[in-house]
Amino acid sequence: MLLKLALFLHIVSAIFWIGGMLFLTLVIVPFLQSTPDPRERSKVYQTVGKKYRLYGWIAIITLLITGPAALYLLYGIPITGIFSAGLHATGFGKALAVKLSLVALIVLSSLFHDFYLGPNAKTSPRLTFWARVFGRSNLLIALLIVIFAVFMRAGGM
Numbered sequence: 001m002l003l004k005l006a007l008f009l010h011i012v013s014a015i016f017w018i019g020g021m022l023f024l025t026l027v028i029v030p031f032l033q034s035t036p037d038p039r040e041r042s043k044v045y046q047t048v049g050k051k052y053r054l055y056g057w058i059a060i061i062t063l064l065i066t067g068p069a070a071l072y073l074l075y076g077i078p079i080t081g082i083f084s085a086g087l088h089a090t091g092f093g094k095a096l097a098v099k100l101s102l103v104a105l106i107v108l109s110s111l112f113h114d115f116y117l118g119p120n121a122k123t124s125p126r127l128t129f130w131a132r133v134f135g136r137s138n139l140l141i142a143l144l145i146v147i148f149a150v151f152m153r154a155g156g157m
Helices: 002-033 038-075 079-083 091-121 125-153
Strands: none
Touching (some): 038 091
């Protein structure tokens, strides 16, 4: 039962987080581009971004808790086991290593985006540009994480 709960929460959190990024990129941004007033665009994006940020970080924290739990419950790999040379010699271990590297990258990138770039973008066109780059890059990294999760589940690379 604990495994099923961990997997359910992990999958729902990933869906929410990635779905939210897709919604922002594919729906909110094009909508705001049709708004002629740059201050109004910034205000709406800041409001939506703050609201999504709260729930996005709840999803990230849930993923960071349920991922290791599912790894242990499903495969018997404890958190310290991810550093095992024997594990990394397998296709599964290689896919896991890439996935975990991407997870570390996206968490750091999201921290920078959500707590520095995003909040300061309203006053700087340069930071607005970089917030957009980081936001879109995070979406691509998240999709890569899903690809490597699929590789793991299918036996490895």
